[in-house]
Amino acid sequence: MTLGEVVKVLDAKLLVGEDRHLAIEVKTAFSADLMSDVLAFAKSGSLILTGLTTPQVVRTASILDAIALIIVRGKTPPQDTLKLAHELDIPVLSTNYILFETSGRLYANGIVGCVEKIGGINNSKL
Amino acid sequence: MNTTYKKSLAVEGGNFDNAGMASIEIKKILKDLNIHDDILRKTAIAVYESELNIISYARNGRINLIVDDNEISIDVQDEGPGIEDIELAMQPGYSTATEHIRQMGFGAGMGLYNIKSCSDRFEISSTVNVGTHLKIIINRGNNL
Ligand SMILES: Nc1ncnc2c1ncn2[C@@H]1O[C@H](COP(=O)(O)OP(=O)(O)O)[C@@H](O)[C@H]1O
Ligand SMILES: [Mg+2]
Numbered sequence: 001m002t003l004g005e006v007v008k009v010l011d012a013k014l015l016v017g018e019d020r021h022l023a024i025e026v027k028t029a030f031s032a033d034l035m036s037d038v039l040a041f042a043k044s045g046s047l048i049l050t051g052l053t054t055p056q057v058v059r060t061a062s063i064l065d066a067i068a069l070i071i072v073r074g075k076t077p078p079q080d081t082l083k084l085a086h087e088l089d090i091p092v093l094s095t096n097y098i099l100f101e102t103s104g105r106l107y108a109n110g111i112v113g114c115v116e117k118i119g120g121i122n123n124s125k126l
Numbered sequence: 127m128n129t130t131y132k133k134s135l136a137v138e139g140g141n142f143d144n145a146g147m148a149s150i151e152i153k154k155i156l157k158d159l160n161i162h163d164d165i166l167r168k169t170a171i172a173v174y175e176s177e178l179n180i181i182s183y184a185r186n187g188r189i190n191l192i193v194d195d196n197e198i199s200i201d202v203q204d205e206g207p208g209i210e211d212i213e214l215a216m217q218p219g220y221s222t223a224t225e226h227i228r229q230m231g232f233g234a235g236m237g238l239y240n241i242k243s244c245s246d247r248f249e250i251s252s253t254v255n256v257g258t259h260l261k262i263i264i265n266r267g268n269n270l
Binding site: 033035037038039040044052055056057059060062063064088 | 147231234
């Protein structure tokens, strides 16, 4: 699905990002509140779903060339986080759904995990 | 390319506000040098975790990047408390991170393990009350 469709499915607010971002195709995602786990397992070109709102989340997304950050549980990131996301060109979405629901809705629409389980390299459904 | 690219960046211990800035700068440099995505990602992760460790645990440090035709070499040196038991520190999950570090999503004890996984060659040495030194080598493969 495209990032624009992700916004619709999650009834999300696009806090940072422009029309050109909404056309980007998304296939994989990773959910975590531990950035070291994101670094260990997320693949580039994925969505990162998290409940954290610090600027470090944006830098982690940038290091990984993530397609977008999805902030769950209705949290609004502080201004410095949004400013940095704008500077580093990382789209930021905010959804009121909890992490479980957010992941489930995306999965039901064909998005799969970056890795399926630990020990496997790629997701067999890709 | 038949040149060697060098860059040295200082990292200040305790400066969490800028955590990740040095790594993002290095990533930009590597992108400009046309390093492959996969190798770029591995290098960026290793540098980022190294930068975070300087900020989290040391007084100050330096990240020295050298890129030649064959490999990317990252030398990370800091002045700080050092690591008493390196084997223990390398274990996934082991962490002495403070609450502040955890609130930012770090301190899962995966850092050194991640650095090692991203490296083709990895060496760590440390002297208590002096500092820690990481040598990270990532092969460029046929990416010239
Ligand atoms: N540069 C350093 N100086 C002093 N201690 C360090 C340094 N890097 C790592 N450590 C020690 O090793 C532990 C494990 O580091 P790491 O694997 O990066 O996990 P984390 O940073 O999440 O704790 C740290 O909690 C800390 O005790
Ligand atoms: Mg660490």
